[in-house]
Amino acid sequence: MNDVIIIGAGPAGLSAAITCAKNGLSSLVIDEYLKPGGRLLGQLYEEPSGFWWNGIKESESLYQEAIELDVQIQLNTSVHNIEKENNYWIIYTETGIIYSEQLLLATGAAESPIPVPGWTLPGVMSVGAAQVMTNVHRIKPGERGVIIGVNVLSAAIAMELQLAGVKVASLTLPKMNKVTQDAAQPGEVLDSLLHVSHMAPSKVIRFGSKLMNNDVMKKIGVSFYPKQGFKMWDIPIQLRKAVIEICGEEAVTGVKIATISANGEVVKGSEEHIDCDFICIAGGLYPLTELAAVAGCPFYLVEELGGYVPLHNEQMETPIENLYVAGNITGIEGAKVAIKQGVIAGLTISGNAGVSGLTQEIRRAIKLTEQTRDNAYIQFHPDVKKGRKAIQEKWKDCMSTAP
Structure with missing residues (x-):
């Protein structure tokens, strides 16, 4: 059994797996596509600095780093159900049933x-x-x-x-x-x-x-x-x-x-x-949240984030213990933001799994994510920061009324 299972081999999922592996956790990444990288694979554009952002190369770099850290990556595998029983997550895939203490959903987005x-x-x-x-x-x-x-x-x-x-x-x-x-x-x-x-x-x-x-x-x-x-x-x-x-x-x-x-x-x-x-x-993108719904995570409609998003905090935690989200499932943004969110999720998962001394590193990762968002070359919604603030306010409200 792995310490953490990550559903989604896009930029958020891969960076989270890398971060978990660096902190000594065993990770299994599952994705239904035949290649790792998610929506990052199709990206190709020139930035103001003259640097060409090539999604295929960026995906390959993340994938190779994950492999070198002994992250298991299982492609061509669909997940059709998840359950929680006795503090363990049960993930039902087309190739069998797998178990984990912690679960990260990095399922990305779909087109409308x-x-x-x-x-x-x-x-x-x-x-x-x-x-x-x-x-x-x-x-x-x-x-x-x-x-x-x-x-x-x-x-x-x-x-x-x-x-x-x-x-x-x-x-x-x-x-x-x-x-x-x-x-x-x-x-x-x-x-x-x-x-x-x-x-x-x-x-x-x-x-x-x-x-x-x-x-x-x-x-x-x-x-x-x-x-x-x-x-x-x-x-x-x-x-x-x-x-x-x-x-x-x-x-x-x-x-x-x-x-x-x-x-x-x-x-x-x-x-x-x-x-x-x-x-x-081209009808735009919306977060792929079905598995979060199956897990029982609460949702809120935040137009600035692309639609309904699962409730989560800045550490990528949801109100359900040991369930995390990262990437476009939390709101439509670019791959660079998704990568940074994956790092946050990986650090938070590692800390909750017993790795000590990560508090300051998590704070730095959150700050770096905000800076990446501010400097994003492509912004999918002009008020994305307003959307992020709205979901954090919902989180505070939820935590203040929790038993």
Whole structure:
């Protein structure tokens, strides 16, 4: 039996396993994917310093360090249930039942779909699937595509597709309905894009974004936003266009788009056709929390963190004894933050397992995580720190009323 079982071999899970191993604990990491690294695998972008963040290399580095520390890593293994009995966790996997005193859930995030007429056609995929095909498997999703959904994730992946020689004909909005809501509102989308404007190669766009620092300027910006959009990385960012249908019979052949008003309403008679051979749908990310729910962990809806997140403190503990969380299950952020959270979780687990003298190290790890969050190149939500504060307040409330 291992001292700790970690579900999820992404950046948080691997860094936690490494930290536990360095403190003398035996760790088993389980993941359903065929490679370790999680969403880190698909990442590839250039930072302001000129350093290229290559997710495959970063994943390999974490994996090799874990292996050298005798961490057990079991891939291609799905977990379908967890229970706690007599202070031990029982983890049910497709290959058998395993036991551990301590359990860390580092299950990451999943993509939210946006329903669009024609989205069942071959050639339609999530934007994350296109990222994995391109950056991990080195397979082009197509020659010319359209991305439906303008957000931080789709903007970053559009840039990566361009780097791989894949033409992105348009980055545009979905048609407004009860499901798409804010994702179809030009004003809401523009506000979210202002937080990644530093990624734009154009100095004009970077400067212009700084001018829109109040609601009045944002409203003017949406009203006068060009119908054909602005280009970033030679990709038209079309906030005043929406896809109303994906076209094709046996496979994607194009999309029908229309001009929309500043409020997201379709302008009648403005429809036009764009030829393409693949479509990416980008509805954003949400925390994968099913296993935490099975374990009985309480949840709270925190929009700034991407949806419902399990209650946890800064040490990555949950209200359930010896159950921990780290990474995107706690809120949608970048891989660098997830790595730092994994370190915190590993230190906390080690301390609770009897390793002494870790209090100051845990405090330093928490502070370093905050600094990493502040300096993040890609921020998935502008108010993520507000979300973090909200969940910590919920934790305090929970602990103050605990018997």
